[in-house]
Amino acid sequence: MKEIIQKVRNLSVGFKSQKGHEISILKNITTNIKKGETVGIVGESGSGKSTLALAMMGYVKQGLFTMEGECIFNSSNLLAMGNRDLEKIRGRKIAMIPQNAGQSLTPNLKIGYQIDEALKLHTNLSKNERDKKISELLNKVRLPSPETIALRYPHELSGGQQQRVAVGMALAGNPDLLLLDEPTTGLDVTTQAHVLELLNFIAKDTGTSMVYVSHDLGAIAQVSDRIIVMYSGEIVLEGPARDILKQPIHPYTYGLLKSIPKLSLAGLPDSMPGSQPQPGAKTKGCSFYDRCNLAEDKCKKNSPNLEYVSELKTSVRCFNYKKIIEKKSEKQSNIKRNEKNIKINEILNLTDVSISYAKQKLLDQILNKITDTNPTVKDINININKGETLALVGESGSGKSTILKSIAGLLRTKEGSIKFDQGRVLSNDLKKRNSSDLRAIQLIFQNPDESLNPNHTVEEILAQPLKLYFGLSGEELKKNIIELLEKVRLGKFYMTRYPRQLSGGEKQRVAVARAFAAKPDIILCDEVTSALDVSVQAAVLNLLQKLKEDFGTTYVFVSHDLAVVRAISDRVAVLYQGRLCEIGPSKNVYKFPSHPYTEVLLGAVLEPDPDIKPKLVAEDIVEDKPPEKGCCFQGRCPRILGDKCKNETPPWQIGDNGNAIKCHINIKDLEKKQNGN
Amino acid sequence: MEINKISEEKQKNILLKVLEVLKTMASRPSGFIGLCILVFHILLAFLSPYLAPYDYKAIDPTLMLQAPSSEYWFGTDSLGRDVFTRTIMGGRTALTITFFGSLIALLWGGLLGIFCGLVGGKIDDVVMRIVDAFLSIPWILAMLLIVSLLGTSIEVLIPALGFFYGKGIVRVARAATHDVIAKDFIISARARGHSNMSIIWNEIIPNVRDAILVEGAMRWSWMLLGFSSLSFLGFGVSPPTPDWGLMISNARGLMSFAYWAVIAPIVGLSSLIIGINLTADAFAKALGIDRSTKAPV
Numbered sequence: 001m002k003e004i005i006q007k008v009r010n011l012s013v014g015f016k017s018q019k020g021h022e023i024s025i026l027k028n029i030t031t032n033i034k035k036g037e038t039v040g041i042v043g044e045s046g047s048g049k050s051t052l053a054l055a056m057m058g059y060v061k062q063g064l065f066t067m068e069g070e071c072i073f074n075s076s077n078l079l080a081m082g083n084r085d086l087e088k089i090r091g092r093k094i095a096m097i098p099q100n101a102g103q104s105l106t107p108n109l110k111i112g113y114q115i116d117e118a119l120k121l122h123t124n125l126s127k128n129e130r131d132k133k134i135s136e137l138l139n140k141v142r143l144p145s146p147e148t149i150a151l152r153y154p155h156e157l158s159g160g161q162q163q164r165v166a167v168g169m170a171l172a173g174n175p176d177l178l179l180l181d182e183p184t185t186g187l188d189v190t191t192q193a194h195v196l197e198l199l200n201f202i203a204k205d206t207g208t209s210m211v212y213v214s215h216d217l218g219a220i221a222q223v224s225d226r227i228i229v230m231y232s233g234e235i236v237l238e239g240p241a242r243d244i245l246k247q248p249i250h251p252y253t254y255g256l257l258k259s260i261p262k263l264s265l266a267g268l269p270d271s272m273p274g275s276q277p278q279p280g281a282k283t284k285g286c287s288f289y290d291r292c293n294l295a296e297d298k299c300k301k302n303s304p305n306l307e308y309v310s311e312l313k314t315s316v317r318c319f320n321y322k323k324i325i326e327k328k329s330e331k332q333s334n335i336k337r338n339e340k341n342i343k344i345n346e347i348l349n350l351t352d353v354s355i356s357y358a359k360q361k362l363l364d365q366i367l368n369k370i371t372d373t374n375p376t377v378k379d380i381n382i383n384i385n386k387g388e389t390l391a392l393v394g395e396s397g398s399g400k401s402t403i404l405k406s407i408a409g410l411l412r413t414k415e416g417s418i419k420f421d422q423g424r425v426l427s428n429d430l431k432k433r434n435s436s437d438l439r440a441i442q443l444i445f446q447n448p449d450e451s452l453n454p455n456h457t458v459e460e461i462l463a464q465p466l467k468l469y470f471g472l473s474g475e476e477l478k479k480n481i482i483e484l485l486e487k488v489r490l491g492k493f494y495m496t497r498y499p500r501q502l503s504g505g506e507k508q509r510v511a512v513a514r515a516f517a518a519k520p521d522i523i524l525c526d527e528v529t530s531a532l533d534v535s536v537q538a539a540v541l542n543l544l545q546k547l548k549e550d551f552g553t554t555y556v557f558v559s560h561d562l563a564v565v566r567a568i569s570d571r572v573a574v575l576y577q578g579r580l581c582e583i584g585p586s587k588n589v590y591k592f593p594s595h596p597y598t599e600v601l602l603g604a605v606l607e608p609d610p611d612i613k614p615k616l617v618a619e620d621i622v623e624d625k626p627p628e629k630g631c632c633f634q635g636r637c638p639r640i641l642g643d644k645c646k647n648e649t650p651p652w653q654i655g656d657n658g659n660a661i662k663c664h665i666n667i668k669d670l671e672k673k674q675n676g677n
Numbered sequence: 678m679e680i681n682k683i684s685e686e687k688q689k690n691i692l693l694k695v696l697e698v699l700k701t702m703a704s705r706p707s708g709f710i711g712l713c714i715l716v717f718h719i720l721l722a723f724l725s726p727y728l729a730p731y732d733y734k735a736i737d738p739t740l741m742l743q744a745p746s747s748e749y750w751f752g753t754d755s756l757g758r759d760v761f762t763r764t765i766m767g768g769r770t771a772l773t774i775t776f777f778g779s780l781i782a783l784l785w786g787g788l789l790g791i792f793c794g795l796v797g798g799k800i801d802d803v804v805m806r807i808v809d810a811f812l813s814i815p816w817i818l819a820m821l822l823i824v825s826l827l828g829t830s831i832e833v834l835i836p837a838l839g840f841f842y843g844k845g846i847v848r849v850a851r852a853a854t855h856d857v858i859a860k861d862f863i864i865s866a867r868a869r870g871h872s873n874m875s876i877i878w879n880e881i882i883p884n885v886r887d888a889i890l891v892e893g894a895m896r897w898s899w900m901l902l903g904f905s906s907l908s909f910l911g912f913g914v915s916p917p918t919p920d921w922g923l924m925i926s927n928a929r930g931l932m933s934f935a936y937w938a939v940i941a942p943i944v945g946l947s948s949l950i951i952g953i954n955l956t957a958d959a960f961a962k963a964l965g966i967d968r969s970t971k972a973p974v
Contacts, residue, residue: 408868430867438870451861455883464879465869518869 005176005209006033006056011069011079013051013060014279023280024067025051027233030306033177038203038210040224040241042217044533045504046276048233053179053213055079057094058086073177092122095170099182101162105154111138112150115169122173137168140205142198160191164198171202178210184219188395189560193604193614196222215533217260218606221245222614229253232276232287235306239314242610249314249321251292259538261567263605266587268545268567271538275503286318294320345386347554348407348522349423352416353380355399355406355578374628375414377402377578386521389548389555391569391586393562393601399578400558404524407556408443409433421521439469442515446527448507452499458485458510459495465517484513487550488543505536509543516547522554529564541568562605566590574598576633577626584659593671595661597633631664639665639673701963702956708963711955718768718949725766731759733766734917742935752937754928763919764941768949770914771921774834775900781839782846782900783893789843790850790889791881794858795873801851808847816841817906824912834913838904842896849892853885887964894957898950905946921946 008031014024026048033039033056043049054061055071058078070077073094078086090096098104106114112134119130138146141164154162163183170178180199184192200223203210214220220227220241227244229237229252237250248254255272262269274291286292286299299319306315318324356375377399384390392400405411407418409430418426420437427433442465445451452461462481466472472480482492488509499507508528515523525544529537545568548555559565565572566586573583574595582595589598603615617638626632630646637645644664653667654660661667702708721728740757743749751760793801820837827833857863858881866876907913908922916923921942928938 410864410868430870433870435870438868441868443865443868445861445865447861451865453862453880453883456879460879464866464871468869468871468875514865 002034002036004032005035005073007072008032008052008056009070009072011052011055011071012067013048013055013064014067015064017280021280022067025064025233025279026055029069029235031228031235031238033209033211035176035209036203036207038212038223038225040220040227041211041213041230042215042220042227043230044215044276044535046232046279047230049213049215049230050181052230053096053181053211056177056211057090057096057179091118091175092173093175094177094179095173095175096179096181097163097166097170097183099185101166101183102154102159104166105162107154109153110150111152111154111157111165115150115165115172118169118172133172137171138165140171140202141165141168143168158191159187160195163187163191163195167195167198167202171206171208174206175208178208180210180212182214183212185214185216189562189606190395190600190604190616192219193606193616196606197614197616199223216606217245217257217534217608221608221610222606229256233279234287234317235315236288236317237314238306238316239312243312243314245608245610247312247325249309249312249324250316250318251294251320251324252288254324255291256535257608259535260608261538261541261561261563262607263563263566263590263602264607266566268542269538271542272535273539275505275533275536288318294318294323296320346383346423347386347421348384348556349419350380350382350403350407350416351419353403353406353413353418354378354415355402355411356414374626375578377406378626380416380580382573382580382583384522384554384556386554387548387552388571389557389569391557391559391565391572392575393559393565393572394575395560395601397577398575400575401526402578403575404443404526404556404558407522408441408524409438435469439465439518440521441524442518442520442522443524443526444508444511444515444528447531448499448504448511449531451511452507452514454499456498457495458490458497458499458502461499461510462514462517465514469518480517484517487516487547488513503536504532505539508532508536508540512540512543512547516551516553519551520553522556525555525557527559528557530559530561537564544568562590562601563607574601579626579632580662581633582659582661584655584657588655588657588659591657592674593655593661593667594659594674595633595663596637596639596665596670599674600636600638631662639670641665698960698963702959705959705962707955708959711952711957711959714948714952715956718772718952721765722769722772725769729759729762729766731762733758733762733919735759742931742938744935745937751941752935754924754938755931755935760924760938760941763924764921764945767919767921767924767942767945770918771901771904771908771946772949774831775838775897775904777835778838778842778900778904779893779897781836782843782896783889784843785839786843786846787850787885787889787893790847790852791854791877791885793847794851794854795877795881805847805851808844811841811844816903820903820907821910821912824907829912829915834904834907838900842900842903846889846892846896850885850889853888854881857881857884891957891961891964894953894960898953898957901946901950901953 008029011026011029012024013026014022017023029052041049041052051061051064058071058081060066060079066079071079073089078089115134115137116130119125119133125133134150135146138149143149143161143164149157149161157165184195187195196219199210202208203223210223212220212223224241227239227241228235229244229250231252237244237248237253244253245257248257255270258270259272260269272291277287277290284303285301286295286303289295289299292299296319304317304319306317308315309321354375355377358375380403382390392403394400402411406413409426412428420426420440426437459481462484463477466477466480481495485492485494490506490509494502494506499510502510529540532540541564544555547553557565557569569586571584572586572589574581574589574597576597581597582589590602594602600617603617606614627634630648631637631650634640634645641664648664650662650664652660652662655667661670663670703712735758737757740753742755743753745752749759749761751764754760754763789804793804820841823837824833863876863880866880904913905922908920909926911926914920914923924942925939928935932939
């Protein structure tokens with residue numbers, strides 16, 4: 001048995017409400033972290049996972065206090081220690097890697113200096129030794145040419161590189177325990193896969209114990225030896241990673257795993273009803289009672305204890321876990337999408353669209369000269385049929401949201417035209433579009449916190465498009481609003497609520513209802529599920545699909561998440577640096593042959609399965625600008641041919657399955673190579 | 678029927694919200710003190726004509742510069758007028774003029790600021806440079822010029838004060854608008870095709886209203902000080918109307934032996950300004966604009 005380095009015993013953390021009640025955020029947490037082990041803590045937002053990780057380094061956020069219990073590290077209780085004593089432990093024995101490295105690095109200090117500071121604080125090395133150590137650390141986190149990186153400022157590095165520097169800094173004091181709070185959440189898919197691989201390597205190489213906090217089961221599956229699932233401030237399931245992911249015996253984890261869209265399965269994932277209770281809302285009974293399909297009377301009255309199941313080496317907080325064990329043979333049954341044959345009936349057409357953010361000089365404006373030869377988005381040709389869901393996929397900076405904005409008229413196209421409804425060209429200028437065109441194209445945004453006016457009630461929010469487009473008022477307006485709410489499965493009583501009184505999923509439903517209020521033909525969805533928890537995401541995806549089937553709406557769906565796109569789209573367009581790489585029916589895009597970029601993206605997708613490891617085929621370098629000539633993907637392409645790719649724009653090739661790929665490599669060769677891998 | 682019920686309900690909601698804000702304000706000692714002082718002054722302004730023991734303009738040379746006594750609580754001034762009477766009535770004109778002046782400042786400053794913030798670009802540049810130019814002119818010089826050209830009637834003073842104190846509000850309103858303007862709900866309203874007016878009214882004003890109101894309340898106290906300075910210089914209220922600025926100005930030469938004639942109006946003026954300041958501060962905290970945990974008092 002390995003040595004235990006941190007013990008959390010009966011830990012409860014809470015806050016005092018305005019009325020003076022004590023409300024707990026963490027309830028009676030007991031767990032041990034062993035030497036050299038990586039523990040994944042997973043849960044939805046508000047489940048208390050970050051609070052637990054912070055408590056493990058003896059920190060309780062302002063406004064919170066320790067109600068009970070202790071965190072024992074090196075036989076002393078961190079939560080009872082003074083700041084002076086904690087300073088000796090933090091950074092040296094226990095280090096933390098925060099979510100957003102870009103914000104945790106000081107912007108006006110060079111990377112080398114910042115690491116040097118950490119070394120000065122935590123080690124007794126001389127100046128020369130420290131310099132050597134800096135290169136060593138940067139080398140360890142696999143940053144290219146450490147000497148030059150050390151002389152750069154944080155903003156001169158990409159997001160992935162910043163995160164690597166943060167890992168390097170955390171390793172500076174040779175810690176025994178590394179706490180990682182959502183370390184890959186803000187990163188692109190490919191970068192994320194690389195950082196996770198690095199963390200795995202470091203765990204093995206240095207023997208450091210890690211606590212990895214994330215909402216993403218895919219990421220957790222790649223790094224963890226053991227998984228703790230948290231719900232509403234409690235541990236509901238704890239055990240070896242493989243057992244938990246392969247055979248989750250708590251209904252919450254079971255539902256959570258089912259609600260994650262997977263690359264291997266077409267169709268929409270199952271969704272879980274409801275949402276996590278607010279802290280303090282539930283005083284007795286199982287906290288998962290409202291959402292559980294195995295719930296019985298006893299679950300309502302008594303809260304289950306964490307029970308150890310020896311045959312699975314797992315602890316579970318459920319009365320009825322045996323029922324789930326019996327159910328295990330049941331196969332993943334995803335909800336099938338109703339894939340009616342979409343008729344070729346073009347509703348939207350983008351021809352040679354280019355969009356540039358560069359400001360034109362006054363003189364060039366007068367002479368009508370185009371100066372920006374390398375615009376952000378270039379040569380986009382896409383046609384969308386009525387009733388279809390077209391997905392635009394790519395990493396950040398691929399121009400997918402830019403294209404969406406120009407369809408909505410919020411950004412002017414520089415060249416090319418956007419045609420709507422039988423070839424009528426839509427005006428470049430939002431103000432010149434007529435009301436019925438504006439009505440026909442509606443937007444849903446990523447973050448409902450920002451897209452709903454915080455000072456309007458749900459009624460006022462939904463009334464706006466109804467008043468604007470249909471001139472409704474009085475009784476009829478109200479009737480329409482209630483109808484809309486019913487469509488998105490919200491009750492009438494939501495009308496008087498403000499957005500801050502709703503949960504994330506409910507807010508996004510209101511945003512969906514607002515888009516549908518206009519009775520649009522096309523809805524542009526900009527990363528609509530990426531701000532939501534997994535179980536809520538599945539519900540919103542299902543809702544969107546249902547509404548589409550009912551109203552025959554066309555969706556243009558932008559996402560960075562290939563699995564989500566797989567679940568909802570009919571056709572997929574893959575974008576890199578504002579250029580199209582591949583477009584085709586979604587079932588074919590996810591199969592080979594594909595564009596080398598699609599191949600890289602597909603390889604980097606993290607599945608919540610410890611047996612499916614990401615395939616890392618290319619470096620995760622990020623380019624600032626698309627190349628002036630040649631193929632847009634030449635900088636990172638793992639299958640680059642040579643000068644041809646650098647100088648000539650690749651041709652479109654259409655595969656046997658109707659999948660179009662823009663690449664110099666012959667499509668047959670591409671298929672052979674990719675299947676050979 | 679039901680629609681009426683909803684609008685009634687909404688009015689009730691607004692009333693409830695106001696009550697709630699007042700309650701939060703009064704829950705801090707500084708806010709409570711501020712509110713008390715302010716309410717006291719406003720009540721005094723309304724009731725002082727009925728409370729005054731003497732006629733404020735009755736001159737009696739035999740009673741010149743009497744020290745405070747049971748008969749004349751605050752003593753008398755150099756013309757034998759009762760200082761107590763004049764002090765309790767001395768805030769009336771100042772409060773009225775500055776209250777309406779602040780309203781005007783709020784209105785034009787707030788709307789122009791929001792408009793500039795929303796439109797941006799060249800119009801914004803030009804307007805803001807003009808505002809900057811006015812900000813660089815010492816307001817009291819400009820006020821003196823206006824007053825000497827147009828006289829010191831209320832019709833001149835209110836808009837002139839309103840104009841000069843609105844400049845600062847333009848900046849605040851514009852900055853508050855900039856915070857809101859990048860949010861998706863504005864972009865969403867734009868994409869739906871709402872007009873600029875509708876966006877300002879429905880989307881922006883509800884979100885910047887609080888910040889502008891707090892700024893307006895602060896401006897009120899500054900305007901009060903400014904107006905009293907004008908009176909002090911002889912350009913505000915004309916005698917014999919009682920006014921604190923004027924009273925201080927008249928009595929300051931006699932300060933060494935008739936301190937009471939100066940101290941009473943000073944206490945009146947400064948307590949009102951402190952009251953408004955504390956109230957505005959508590960107002961900002963109650964609305965969640967000022968999140969600092971410690972109040973200055």
